[in-house]
Amino acid sequence: MAMQEEEKKEKSKPKTSVITGTIKITGEGVGYVESAETEEDAQIQTRFLHTALHRDTVEAVLFPQKKGERLAGEVTRVLSRAKTQFVGTVRRRTGDSFCFVAPDDTRMYTDIFVPHAKELDPQDGMKVLVEMTQWEESQKSPEGKILRVIGKGGEHETEMQAIVFERGLQIGFPDQAIVEARAFQKEKVSIIAKEAMERKDFRGRVTFTIDPEDAKDFDDALSVHKLSEDLYEVGVHIADVSFFVKEDTVLDKEAFERGFSLYLVDRTIPMLPEELSNDLCSLNPQEDKLAFSAVLHLTKQGEVREKWFGRTIINSNTRFTYEQAQKVLDEKTGTHAEELQLLNTIALALREERAKRGALDFDQAEVRIELNEQGSPIRISEKERGESNKLIEELMILANREVAEEFMRASGNKKEGAGIFRIHDEPKRDEIRELSTFLHQLGYELNIGKEGVSAKDLNDLFKKLDGRPEESLVKTVALKSMAKAIYSTKSIGHFGLALLHYTHFTSPIRRYADLLVHRLLDSYIKGRNILPEEQEKYRQAAEYLSRREMDVVDAERTSIAVKQIEYMLKYVGEVRKGVISGISNWGIYVQELETKAEGMVRLRDLQDDYYVFDRESYSIVGSRTKKRYTIADVVKIKIVGGSIEKRQLDFTFAP
Numbered sequence: 001m002a003m004q005e006e007e008k009k010e011k012s013k014p015k016t017s018v019i020t021g022t023i024k025i026t027g028e029g030v031g032y033v034e035s036a037e038t039e040e041d042a043q044i045q046t047r048f049l050h051t052a053l054h055r056d057t058v059e060a061v062l063f064p065q066k067k068g069e070r071l072a073g074e075v076t077r078v079l080s081r082a083k084t085q086f087v088g089t090v091r092r093r094t095g096d097s098f099c100f101v102a103p104d105d106t107r108m109y110t111d112i113f114v115p116h117a118k119e120l121d122p123q124d125g126m127k128v129l130v131e132m133t134q135w136e137e138s139q140k141s142p143e144g145k146i147l148r149v150i151g152k153g154g155e156h157e158t159e160m161q162a163i164v165f166e167r168g169l170q171i172g173f174p175d176q177a178i179v180e181a182r183a184f185q186k187e188k189v190s191i192i193a194k195e196a197m198e199r200k201d202f203r204g205r206v207t208f209t210i211d212p213e214d215a216k217d218f219d220d221a222l223s224v225h226k227l228s229e230d231l232y233e234v235g236v237h238i239a240d241v242s243f244f245v246k247e248d249t250v251l252d253k254e255a256f257e258r259g260f261s262l263y264l265v266d267r268t269i270p271m272l273p274e275e276l277s278n279d280l281c282s283l284n285p286q287e288d289k290l291a292f293s294a295v296l297h298l299t300k301q302g303e304v305r306e307k308w309f310g311r312t313i314i315n316s317n318t319r320f321t322y323e324q325a326q327k328v329l330d331e332k333t334g335t336h337a338e339e340l341q342l343l344n345t346i347a348l349a350l351r352e353e354r355a356k357r358g359a360l361d362f363d364q365a366e367v368r369i370e371l372n373e374q375g376s377p378i379r380i381s382e383k384e385r386g387e388s389n390k391l392i393e394e395l396m397i398l399a400n401r402e403v404a405e406e407f408m409r410a411s412g413n414k415k416e417g418a419g420i421f422r423i424h425d426e427p428k429r430d431e432i433r434e435l436s437t438f439l440h441q442l443g444y445e446l447n448i449g450k451e452g453v454s455a456k457d458l459n460d461l462f463k464k465l466d467g468r469p470e471e472s473l474v475k476t477v478a479l480k481s482m483a484k485a486i487y488s489t490k491s492i493g494h495f496g497l498a499l500l501h502y503t504h505f506t507s508p509i510r511r512y513a514d515l516l517v518h519r520l521l522d523s524y525i526k527g528r529n530i531l532p533e534e535q536e537k538y539r540q541a542a543e544y545l546s547r548r549e550m551d552v553v554d555a556e557r558t559s560i561a562v563k564q565i566e567y568m569l570k571y572v573g574e575v576r577k578g579v580i581s582g583i584s585n586w587g588i589y590v591q592e593l594e595t596k597a598e599g600m601v602r603l604r605d606l607q608d609d610y611y612v613f614d615r616e617s618y619s620i621v622g623s624r625t626k627k628r629y630t631i632a633d634v635v636k637i638k639i640v641g642g643s644i645e646k647r648q649l650d651f652t653f654a655p
Contacts, residue, residue, distance in 0.1 A: 599649030
C-alpha cells in the first residue's frame with residue numbers, strides 16, 4: 001500500500017520545469033495553467049502573470065514544489081492570445097485626448113489605455129468595444145483602440161449588445177451572405193419542385209412540429225405511420241440546411257464563425273440569415289420543405305427494428321407549441337391525439353431505458369423572463385417542462401444516437417475520424433472528491449468506488465433531493481464537477497447519457513456542428529469515405545466549435561442574470577427567502593428562491609459578530625456567537641442594492 005502511494009506521488013510530479021498550456025484567470029486575477037505535462041493545474045499569482053490573459057496559450061516555469069503545497073509557477077511567455085477585444089466603460093476627463101477603458105470582464109485584471117480617444121470621441125461612462133493593440137510590459141497598462149461606441153451603461157440595448165460583443169460574437173450579416181440567401185429565396189418554388197422528384201416523399205405522412213411558443217425557426221418535425229400492430233414508422237425530419245449552405249460560400253463561413261444561434265433574453269441572433277433560418281430551411285406548417293431524415297421502425301417499447309437515413313421532402317400538417325401538445329396529451333383528444341399518445345408512449349419507454357442504462361437526470365428548473373416594450377423585466381417565473389418537452393427530447397436523443405452509430409458502422413467502427421461526435425468524459429476523481437466533501441456537509445453521502453462515481457450513484461442522490469430546497473443547488477454543483485460535453489472526432493462515449501456513441505444531428509439551423517454531421521452522413525450514404533485531410537479539418541472544426549459554445553452559453557446566461565438583477569432592483573428594501581449557494585472569504589452567495597437571482601451578503605455588512613470562512617465545512621462561522629451559515633441553508637434576505645453594469649446584486653440577512 002505504501003509503495004502504491006509513493007508511485008502515485010511520483011506520477012503526480014511534473015516531468016519538466018517548463019510547461020505549456022492554457023491559462024484560466026479567476027475574477028481575483030489569479031491564473032491556473034492547465035497542461036498535459038502536469039497532473040494538476042499550476043497556480044500563477046497575479047504578479048507572475050506577465051500579461052497573460054484568460055484562455056491564452058502560455059509557457060510557464062514551475063517553482064520547486066514544497067510538500068503539502070500546490071503546484072505554482074510563473075508565466076515566461078504568451079504564445080497566443082485567445083482574445084484581444086473587450087467591452088468596457090470609458091474613464092475620461094473633459095478635454096483629454098486619451099482615455100482608459102475599464103473592462104466588464106473581471107478576469108481582465110487591468111484597464112486599457114487608449115491614446116487616441118478623439119477618433120470616436122466616447123464620453124465618460126459610455127460602454128465601448130476596445131481592441132488591445134499591444135502589451136509588452138506588465139507594469140504598464142496595455143494600449144488599445146476603440147472599435148465602436150455601444151451606448152450608455154445600464155441601458156437595455158447597451159447591455160444586450162455589450163454581452164454579444166464582449167464574447168466576440170456578431171449581430172448582423174455581411175451583404176454578400178444576404179445576397180446568397182436571397183438568391184435561394186427567389187428560386188424557392190423551382191428548387192422545391194426539382195428536389196421533390198429526387199427525394200423520398202413523406203408529404204403523405206401525418207407530420208407536425210412541437211416548439212416553444214416564441215420559436216421562429218423549426219429545426220425538426222416528427223411523422224408517424226403505423227406499420228403493424230406493434231411496429232411504427234417514426235420519421236425524425238431535420239431541416240436540410242446543408243442543401244442551401246455549401247462549403248466555402250460566404251454563408252458557410254459566416255455560419256461557422258458564429259457556430260451557434262444566440263438566444264438572449266430579449267432576442268435571437270441567428271446563425272443563418274432570416275431568409276434561411278425563418279423561411280427556406282424552417283419546417284413551417286403547410287409548406288413543402290426539404291429535410292434530412294432519420295426514419296426509424298420502432299416498437300412501443302422504443303426498440304429500433306430498422307432505420308433509414310436520407311434526404312426527403314415533407315409537409316408539416318400542424319405547428320404545436322409545447323403547451324398545445326401538452327393539452328392534447330392531458331385531455332387525450334384533439335388534433336393528432338392518437339399520434340401524440342403513441343409517440344409519448346415510445347418516449348416514456350426510451351426514458352425508462354435511459355434511466356436503466358444509468359443516464360444522469362440533471363433536469364433543473366429554468367426561469368422565464370417577461371419583458372415590456374422597453375426591455376424591462378416585468379415578471380420572472382419558472383418554466384414548466386411537461387411530457388411534450390420530454391417527448392421531443394427523447395426522440396431527438398434517439399435520432400442523434402442512431403446517426404452516431406451509423407457513423408461507426410459505415411466507417412468500420414473506426415473510433416477516431418469517423419465523424420463529429422458529442423462526447424462527455426467521466427468526471428475527474430479530484431472533482432468528485434470535492435463534490436463528495438460538499439455533499440457530506442449537507443448530510444448526503446456519495447459512494448465513490450475504485451472506478452470513481454457511477455451515474456447510478458448520482459441519480460440515487462438526485463432522487464433523495466427531489467423537492468428539497470437544496471435540490472437545484474446540489475444539481476448545479478454536481479453539474480460543475482462533471483466534465484464539459486464537447487465536440488470531437490474521437491468517440492469516447494457520453495457519460496451523462498450513458499451512450500457509447502452520440503452526435504448532434506437534429507438542429508442544423510442553430511448549431512453548425514449539426515450541419516457538418518449532415519455533410520458527413522451524406523458522404524457515407526453515397527459510399528464515400530472521409531479522407532485524412534478532411535478528418536483534420538473536422539478535428540479543428542470540433543475544437544473551435546467547443547470553444548465557441550462556451551462563449552455562447554456564457555452570453556445567454558449573462559443576459560438572464562442581467563435581467564434578474566434589473567428585476568430585483570425594483571424591490572430594494574423587500575425581504576425574501578433564498579438558499580445559500582456559495583461561500584467565499586469575502587461573502588455569502590444567496591439564490592433568491594422565486595426568481596433564482598443570485599446576490600451576495602458581504603461579510604463586512606454582518607455587524608453582529610466577526611465571521612470567519614471555515615473551508616472544511618463550507619461555512620461562515622461567528623467568532624463569538626458561533627453562529628453558522630452553511631451551503632444550502634434557507635435564509636431570509638433583504639435586497640439592498642446592486643449594479644446592472646457591474647453584474648452584481650447586494651443582499652443582507654433579515655431577521
